[in-house]
Amino acid sequence: MEPADGLVIIHARLRNPDVRDQFWSRVEGYLGERIAPTIYELRIDDWDEGAWQEEVEWIEELLAGTREAVTVWLFRDGKYARHSISGAG
DSSP states (O other), X not given: OOOOTTEEEEEEOOOSHHHHHHHHHHHTTSSEEEEETTXXXXXXXXXXXXXXXXXXXXXXXXXXXXXXXXXXXXXXXXXXXXXXXXXXX
């Protein structure tokens, strides 16, 4: 079993085809694995500081003005945080 620190799990059930295509095109460029049609898993423990925050900001911009949402679980220091990134805000 691998340690969870640095693990990110993304759940994105996106209805808008343009948003969905842009989102998955970018996310699948990460070094990770699509483990289900709406779920992607990757590790960010070796990313430069601030790189993950830049990706979160990109997702926020992509979803802005839509009714779409993405849920992210981030595992660090033996704990996890769940965030919902939503376009309706």
